[in-house]
Amino acid sequence: MPELPEVEVVRRGLEAHILGRTCAKVAVYHPRAVRRHLAGGADFCRELTGSEVVAAHRRGKFLWLELSGNRALVGHLGMSGQLLVQDPQSAAQAHLRVQLTFSDGGSELRFIDQRTFGWLAVQIMVHRNGARVPQGVAHIALDPLHEEFDLARCVTAIRGRTAEIKRVLLNQQVVSGIGNIYADEALWRAGVHGRRVAQSLSKSAVTTVLRSAIEVMTEALAQGGTSFDALYVNVNGASGYFDRSLSAYGQQGRPCSRCSALIVRESFMNRSSHFCPRCQPPPRARAVTSR
DNA sequence: CTTATGACCTGCAAGC
DNA sequence: TGCTTGCAGGTCATAA
Numbered sequence: 001m002p003e004l005p006e007v008e009v010v011r012r013g014l015e016a017h018i019l020g021r022t023c024a025k026v027a028v029y030h031p032r033a034v035r036r037h038l039a040g041g042a043d044f045c046r047e048l049t050g051s052e053v054v055a056a057h058r059r060g061k062f063l064w065l066e067l068s069g070n071r072a073l074v075g076h077l078g079m080s081g082q083l084l085v086q087d088p089q090s091a092a093q094a095h096l097r098v099q100l101t102f103s104d105g106g107s108e109l110r111f112i113d114q115r116t117f118g119w120l121a122v123q124i125m126v127h128r129n130g131a132r133v134p135q136g137v138a139h140i141a142l143d144p145l146h147e148e149f150d151l152a153r154c155v156t157a158i159r160g161r162t163a164e165i166k167r168v169l170l171n172q173q174v175v176s177g178i179g180n181i182y183a184d185e186a187l188w189r190a191g192v193h194g195r196r197v198a199q200s201l202s203k204s205a206v207t208t209v210l211r212s213a214i215e216v217m218t219e220a221l222a223q224g225g226t227s228f229d230a231l232y233v234n235v236n237g238a239s240g241y242f243d244r245s246l247s248a249y250g251q252q253g254r255p256c257s258r259c260s261a262l263i264v265r266e267s268f269m270n271r272s273s274h275f276c277p278r279c280q281p282p283p284r285a286r287a288v289t290s291r
Numbered sequence: 292c293t294t295a296t297g298a299c300c301t302g303c304a305a306g307c
Numbered sequence: 308t309g310c311t312t313g314c315a316g317g318t319c320a321t322a323a
Contacts, residue, residue: 002316
């Protein structure tokens with residue numbers, strides 16, 4: 001469940017179901033799922049077994065369960081990862097990669113991931129810019145829904161970039177949590193074309209883009225996130241329904257809800273961008289660009 | 292330092 | 308009915 005709202009839905013589910021429980025047994029069914037645990041799968045299991053989960057945190061699209069001993073079970077869902085809280089009796093599903101059972105004999109935690117871009121790892125906690133985060137999350141910027149997120153500062157960081165605004169929004173080291181869906185939605189709301197160079201945008205335009213990102217991700221979170229199919233679900237396996245509220249992403253060929261020009265889809269960074277050609281005027285072609 | 296590109300995977304839908 | 312191609316919510320290493 002990729003972007004910030006979907007990951008936050010999962011974090012809340014973990015907080016509700018896993019907090020205070022002690023891991024009794026771990027099974028790794030696919031080594032790629034723990035490739036970021038550098039000491040290997042056996043060590044991963046050893047680190048977790050007997051550990052108590054004391055908190056559930058998230059930054060951007062990374063989430064972690066804090067453990068005793070200054071460590072955390074860190075996870076990233078990649079493109080297709082799921083963390084499900086399930087009855088131990090229920091049958092294993094396809095693409096089950098990692099399974100955690102708990103000492104109370106209650107529900108277990110399953111990591112399911114079709115494409116294996118996601119991963120789990122036990123990492124030590126480090127200090128970075130006044131925050132305490134797992135080592136593998138230290139390079140990730142604060143996300144716009146974090147209570148310490150500084151909007152003005154982020155606007156300045158974005159405006160210091162020479163790359164196109166959409167590329168900057170997707171750069172998790174500048175601002176985290178925004179992916180392809182919410183980048184397109186935020187740019188549409190702000191009336192800014194994703195190909196415009198970040199540096200060339202006014203302070204107020206960038207501020208509007210970020211406020212739009214905050215707004216659209218907050219609304220999506222309230223609806224349980226966005227999902228188009230069974231791949232993106234909460235810890236109970238249920239889908240969110242923000243897909244009904246999308247204005248740009250996946251809306252190519254349909255009228256813009258603001259001006260009724262047809263939404264366009266085009267290739268961008270080996271993926272897709274969706275925008276309204278009227279509400280989001282494209283930048284003037286640059287001299288060197290050959291089209 | 293920054294930016295651009297491709298690699299890493301599986302499965303589905305569309306076109307032939 | 309196959310087969311091929313393109314596409315999908317992400318991040319990271321590498322090259323320039």
